[in-house]
Amino acid sequence: MVTLTTVTDSAHRSDPANRSDRGEQTRAAIAAAAQELFLERGYDKTTMRAVADRAGVSIGNAYYYFASKEHLVQAFYDQIQVEHAAAAHDSLERTDKFAERLREVLTTWVDVAEPFHGFAGKFFKVAAEPTSPLSPFSTESRGAREASIDLFRRVVEGSDLKVPAPIRAELPELLWLLQMGVVLFWVHDPSDGQKRTRALVRQVVPLVDKLVRLSRLPGMRGVVGDVVELIRSVRP
Amino acid sequence: MVTLTTVTDSAHRSDPANRSDRGEQTRAAIAAAAQELFLERGYDKTTMRAVADRAGVSIGNAYYYFASKEHLVQAFYDQIQVEHAAAAHDSLERTDKFAERLREVLTTWVDVAEPFHGFAGKFFKVAAEPTSPLSPFSTESRGAREASIDLFRRVVEGSDLKVPAPIRAELPELLWLLQMGVVLFWVHDPSDGQKRTRALVRQVVPLVDKLVRLSRLPGMRGVVGDVVELIRSVRP
DNA sequence: CGCGCTACTTGAACATGTTCAAGATGATCT
DNA sequence: AGATCATCTTGAACATGTTCAAGTAGCGCG
Structure with missing residues (x-):
């Protein structure tokens, strides 16, 4: 299994009184779950529900961070x-x-x-x-x-x-x-x-x-x- | 509107006691309906149900002739x-x-x-x-x-x-x-x-x-x- | 005619991507 | 603390591609 580091740079610390750090983490978790599942089962057999599950979030939440499965x-x-x-x-x-x-x-x-x-x-x-x-x-x-x-x-x-x-x-x-x-x-x-x-x-x-x-x-x-x-x- | 002639060649008349002529026609009707709808509304907005409807067949029947929408x-x-x-x-x-x-x-x-x-x-x-x-x-x-x-x-x-x-x-x-x-x-x-x-x-x-x-x-x-x-x- | 066979036809049921109205959370201000 | 507001978070509901078990139609054979 390949170790996957997410690309999301938590680097734009310039927003005033930076919130949305929780958000970044959730986003990263979803991306990571997706990558794992894609590698395990391929694109088609990876459902959005499975991605959300593995990331420990609701399906709607996955869509909050990623506009579509393709994203x-x-x-x-x-x-x-x-x-x-x-x-x-x-x-x-x-x-x-x-x-x-x-x-x-x-x-x-x-x-x-x-x-x-x-x-x-x-x-x-x-x-x-x-x-x-x-x-x-x-x-x-x-x-x-x-x-x-x-x-x-x-x-x-x-x-x-x-x-x-x-x-x-x-x-x-x-x-x-x-x-x-x-x-x-x-x-x-x-x-x-x-x-x-x-x-x-x-x-x-x-x-x-x-x-x-x-x-x-x-x-x-x-x-x-x-x-x-x-x-x-x-x-x- | 462009006139569309289907490519389906009704040419392989060599099968013994050729039936499946009815079939060919249905197939052609479905293809024609699909082409019309694709041109009218584009690929995404054309549903298989709409194709089947316009061709005057059931949705299951459309799948009998075409394995998928992409086909x-x-x-x-x-x-x-x-x-x-x-x-x-x-x-x-x-x-x-x-x-x-x-x-x-x-x-x-x-x-x-x-x-x-x-x-x-x-x-x-x-x-x-x-x-x-x-x-x-x-x-x-x-x-x-x-x-x-x-x-x-x-x-x-x-x-x-x-x-x-x-x-x-x-x-x-x-x-x-x-x-x-x-x-x-x-x-x-x-x-x-x-x-x-x-x-x-x-x-x-x-x-x-x-x-x-x-x-x-x-x-x-x-x-x-x-x-x-x-x-x-x-x-x- | 009735039997059986293949080719065709049906639509309900299913799977899954996507939306959305409603709620939860937490920071900031007064 | 309470009010307010933006930022998340939720899951039921929806849309649509696809499957499938059950049927129907016509044809040849005995």
């Missing part, structure tokens, strides 16, 4: 993000080779996310709906997204990679998209320990490395400009 | 596929320029799918779950997927495009993936008439065209080989 998976989303950033941090200390840094960050994600692969389908399903606050493109998940893009910014900036400035600027976002692609593949990957996703990462990283470096060739400039322009125009 | 959206999936193929067929007669052919096929899809954009989110959500038979990667939807890839095969084969054989062979599947990307963007595109998706297509097509043609350059061979290899290994 309960947000905790995973956040947690994976936080754990990933922490785990990746270490490996990023170890090398300045772009390809290695990228590979580390991507495989680390697969490691961190592994315990959740079982119900990742449901997880993903929720995130896939455009109107969902969990969508990786939504404004609500902007924080997590930015944090993730920052991670890739560090991958680029701490590396030996020499590329034209405009590409360098867009690269973190492009790599984040690559990560989204990896996630997509991962979700659909039924292999043991997500072997195939890991293989994908091992194969795709050198390719990306090669492509990015090729962007310095004179003949590539036009194409690269187009790509950068495309990304720009596509951003909301 | 009712399969009809859309199929229908868009069929309409797209038909609509694209015409434009493919008109030109042999690769870029134009590709652009036509992609924009035609946006045209065909437009009426469904309203609840495409739900549609997509369903399709996004890996275990769902509606997933574009699932074995169940293999038929539709193959048909779609065939369409891109025709885009390539009827075109003036000159590229190395291995790429030519992989291109249809790659273009299908591109289409999936467009769909992903489209689903998240809140703009009027999906303007932004159309803009994306206009921008991305020349880029793809350029990239594919670049693949003939000697310096590119290695990269292209890698890409082809990647696709191969990733296919289940």
Whole structure:
């Protein structure tokens, strides 16, 4: 069983005469109960009643803190993000080779996310709906997204990679998209320990490395400009 | 209101002493009722009871023909596929320029799918779950997927495009993936008439065209080989 | 005709996500 | 202390997807 630390930072101690500490604890208890149950039985077989029971609160109370059952998976989303950033941090200390840094960050994600692969389908399903606050493109998940893009910014900036400035600027976002692609593949990957996703990462990283470096060739400039322009125009 | 023709082919007349014609009709009636209601009120506000009512059957009967509410959206999936193929067929007669052919096929899809954009989110959500038979990667939807890839095969084969054989062979599947990307963007595109998706297509097509043609350059061979290899290994 | 069989049809019953009106708690003010 | 107010907390009630045991319809066979 995986030990789960809740992400709820009890850090905004700035409200005047901070109440709602009781509230935070209840919220955390509910989130923790949900995470346990999701891991034990999966998303579908976890009922809101069971979550409320295990957290020792009423069902209505669960809804006071989480607008819907789907909102309960947000905790995973956040947690994976936080754990990933922490785990990746270490490996990023170890090398300045772009390809290695990228590979580390991507495989680390697969490691961190592994315990959740079982119900990742449901997880993903929720995130896939455009109107969902969990969508990786939504404004609500902007924080997590930015944090993730920052991670890739560090991958680029701490590396030996020499590329034209405009590409360098867009690269973190492009790599984040690559990560989204990896996630997509991962979700659909039924292999043991997500072997195939890991293989994908091992194969795709050198390719990306090669492509990015090729962007310095004179003949590539036009194409690269187009790509950068495309990304720009596509951003909301 | 869009006229909806059901996809149910009453074509397998090969069963001995074919009964189940009554059944086919009921099935079609239910699918039609569902489609009307989905378009009128969207997915969520359409209840199974309402579908059964409009189709003039009992709710249990609706479940006799469709295993779940989600299965009712399969009809859309199929229908868009069929309409797209038909609509694209015409434009493919008109030109042999690769870029134009590709652009036509992609924009035609946006045209065909437009009426469904309203609840495409739900549609997509369903399709996004890996275990769902509606997933574009699932074995169940293999038929539709193959048909779609065939369409891109025709885009390539009827075109003036000159590229190395291995790429030519992989291109249809790659273009299908591109289409999936467009769909992903489209689903998240809140703009009027999906303007932004159309803009994306206009921008991305020349880029793809350029990239594919670049693949003939000697310096590119290695990269292209890698890409082809990647696709191969990733296919289940 | 009556029997049996398969294909179909029914709606009540069930499971579970969600809402809501009513109440409990505790801090702050007078 | 008592009043007031925001913040929780409750569980019954509701909505809706889904199941299922019981029926009905038509068809072929003896």
